[in-house]
Amino acid sequence: GIQVEQSPPDLILQEGANSTLRCNFSDSVNNLQWFHQNPWGQLINLFYIPSGTKQNVRLSATTVATERYSLLYISSSQTTDSGVYFCAVGYNFNKFYFGSGTKLNVKP
Amino acid sequence: DAGVIQSPRHEVTEMGQEVTLRCKPISGHNSLFWYRQTMMRGLELLIYFNNNVPIDDSGMPEDRFSAKMPNASFSTLKIQPSEPRDSAVYFCASSPDRGTEAFFGQGTRLTVV
Numbered sequence: 617g618i619q620v621e622q623s624p625p626d627l628i629l630q631e632g633a634n635s636t637l638r639c640n641f642s643d644s645v646n647n648l649q650w651f652h653q654n655p656w657g658q659l660i661n662l663f664y665i666p667s668g669t670k671q672n673v674r675l676s677a678t679t680v681a682t683e684r685y686s687l688l689y690i691s692s693s694q695t696t697d698s699g700v701y702f703c704a705v706g707y708n709f710n711k712f713y714f715g716s717g718t719k720l721n722v723k724p
Numbered sequence: 725d726a727g728v729i730q731s732p733r734h735e736v737t738e739m740g741q742e743v744t745l746r747c748k749p750i751s752g753h754n755s756l757f758w759y760r761q762t763m764m765r766g767l768e769l770l771i772y773f774n775n776n777v778p779i780d781d782s783g784m785p786e787d788r789f790s791a792k793m794p795n796a797s798f799s800t801l802k803i804q805p806s807e808p809r810d811s812a813v814y815f816c817a818s819s820p821d822r823g824t825e826a827f828f829g830q831g832t833r834l835t836v837v
Contacts, residue, residue: 649825657813657831664825702767711780712826714767
């Protein structure tokens with residue numbers, strides 16, 4: 617299957633700081649999603665972004681499929697942003713492979 | 725829409741017992757997935773269905789695991805007999821069509837003692 621690498625594995629931010637999370641994948645994909653797993657374990661959809669750039673309030677994501685990476689940018693971080701951020705990629709439609717995640721801790 | 729609904733939210737069972745996890749996908753979605761999350765292995769795809777038909781079950785760990793989707797609004801994942809190493813959070817997800825955005829349920833935390 618596709619190998620998905622996320623970096624950094626752990627990240628500590630002071631509230632208000634900005635950061636970029638990276639997702640590299642080993643093969644061509646036609647499907648990519650970013651999720652936030654909150655401290656209660658719920659997987660929340662952030663972006664469905666097989667290519668291009670999208671923005672949602674303080675979050676934005678960019679996928680460059682030809683270069684096999686995606687970036688998630690968090691601006692003006694808040695304590696509620698804490699949790700684990702997952703990138704999931706797929707080919708052959710809907711067979712998602714998850715990365716190991718970036719664990720984010722935003723301190724007040 | 726209520727989203728993907730899983731039951732039970734928590735399950736504690738003894739080794740050797742049968743466990744059945746349930747999932748109701750979002751209405752109108754025709755793809756359904758079962759995932760398992762553990763600390764050691766992260767999120768793994770177990771099986772996925774398209775239009776109620778199992779498409780890929782290569783992630784099912786062994787014959788003790790089985791999944792069914794008798795209709796478009798219901799799926800089950802069964803473990804028989806259960807073992808302590810099956811302890812994990814099991815997620816169900818659905819998507820409107822192949823290659824589109826998937827939405828996850830809140831998961832079932834299974835503990836086998």
